[in-house]
Amino acid sequence: MSDFDFGGDAFDLNSAEDREILQFVLSQALFGEATGVYCGKSLYAATSLEAARFYLRQARQELNHLELFAEIFRTLExxxxxxxWVIKVLSAHNNYYPLKVFMEHAIGEGxxxxIFRDVMMQTLPDSDPRVPEIKKKLAVVCREEEEHIAWGEKETKRFLAESPWLRHPYYGLLELQLSVAPIVTRAFAGRAAQHKVLxxxxRxxxxxxxRVWKQGQELGFVPAVRPGLGYRLFAMTWGVLLFIRxxxxxxxxxxxxxYLTELGFTP
Known part of the structure; x- marks a missing residue:
């Protein structure tokens, strides 16, 4: 169920301009799914059987998503x-697991x-005979992305409970992500006002x-009232240093x- 309403406005798949916009959006999605290969590193570093099972499943899902998006490209010709570059930065793999589950799964995949659920599912025109099959593929992707987000939120809460100090760099990185992510939309700034979807x-x-701000509050690292500039700079600096590390x-x-303990045996 979408939380944002485009009011029935949709792209015209026969318009060169709209096809260019969709090409850009889908290209970012395709790259994001290609980074599913990072799951191999996460599987290698898994600290529990539960985590290992998750990354094994996610690797299969992400590679399947890659194929699904390739099919969408071919369908739309x-x-x-x-x-x-912003997508590449935000999709970068984290070897530091507490950052990985927070940045990649909880926030990033959120x-x-x-984009998939609120933008693509609403603005691809059902009147085009190619779209129903495309939306079936997107529905599969959305359902599995929800699983990844749930894992990220679960693990983020666990790390915050075990290491409360993480709330500072987590908050700083959230501020940075919310500042950087909109840069991607600047490519369309000049024509946004005249385009029915853009x-x-x-808004x-x-x-x-x-939504992300509320998510951070529910996870327990975003305060009810936005802190002053001094704390924000402190948290962002800490977050950047942790990301570099x-x-x-x-x-x-x-x-x-x-593995013996994980399987319930006493070594």
């Missing part, structure tokens, strides 16, 4: 383009779901920000040492 863009961006961290496997 458009060719993918390279991903925007924003991805906003004219909703500013949609505000909707996503509000995560890019140089090395994954290590532990499950081969803990």
């Amino acid at each position: 458009i060719t993918p383009k390279p991903a925007h 924003m991805v779901l906003d 004219r909703h863009l500013p 949609f961006v505000d909707h996503v920000k509000a 995560s890019q140089f961290s090395r994954s290590t496997s532990t499950l081969e040492k803990t």
Whole structure:
């Protein structure tokens, strides 16, 4: 069920301009699904059987999503383009697991779901005979993205309970993500006001920000009232430093040492 209403406005799949817009949006999605290969590193570093099962399942799902989006490109007869640099940054793998589940699953895939469910499912025209099959594929993707988000939220809550200090860098990174993500939409800023779908863009961006902010509050690291500039800068600096550290961290496997306990045996 979508939380945002485009008022019935839809793209025209026979319009060169609209096809260019969809090409851009779908290209970002295709890249995001290609990063599903990162699940291999997460599986290697899994600290529990539950996590190992999740990443094994997610790897299969993400690679299936990659094929589904490739089929959508072929159905619409458009060719993918390279991903925007912001998408590449936001999709970067984290070897530091507490950041991975927070940035990639809870927040990142939450924003991805906003695009798939709120934008694509509403604005692809049902009058076009190609669209019903495309929406079936998107429905599969949305359902499985919800699973990934639920895992990220569950693990984020666990880490916040175990390491309360993480609420500071988590908050700082959320502020940064909400600042950086809208940069992707600047490519359409000049024509947004005159386009029947893009004219909703500013309101949609505000909707996503509000939803993510509320999500952060429910997870327990975003305060009821936005902090002052001093704390925001402190939290963002901490978050950036932790993110940089995560890019140089090395994954290590532990499950081969803990499997007996994980299986319920006493070693």
